[in-house]
Amino acid sequence: MSQTAILRTRINSRRKARVEKILRTLGLTPSQAINLFFAQIEHRKSIPFALSLEDNADILPSIQQVAKVWDALDDEDFSHLDPR
Numbered sequence: 001m002s003q004t005a006i007l008r009t010r011i012n013s014r015r016k017a018r019v020e021k022i023l024r025t026l027g028l029t030p031s032q033a034i035n036l037f038f039a040q041i042e043h044r045k046s047i048p049f050a051l052s053l054e055d056n057a058d059i060l061p062s063i064q065q066v067a068k069v070w071d072a073l074d075d076e077d078f079s080h081l082d083p084r
Helices: 013-026 030-044 060-073
Strands: none
Touching: 013 030
16 A cells, blocks of 8 residues: 655636636646656655746747748848839
């Protein structure tokens, strides 16, 4: 018989309701989701997503990719698009 422990936490009630709706769609209970989260922490020996003090850390790679594409567009010849 496996041993279990009880984990109690406080969370914003609106966030809890929104997350529970998403979890139901995924076919998971909150307990299963938390167990998955803990299993990933145990497996990776870290939080399974990037943590940052920067507000835009989650979008920075996307911004950098867009900047590369835009820079490449500067070298393109778009004169054929001018209807004149």
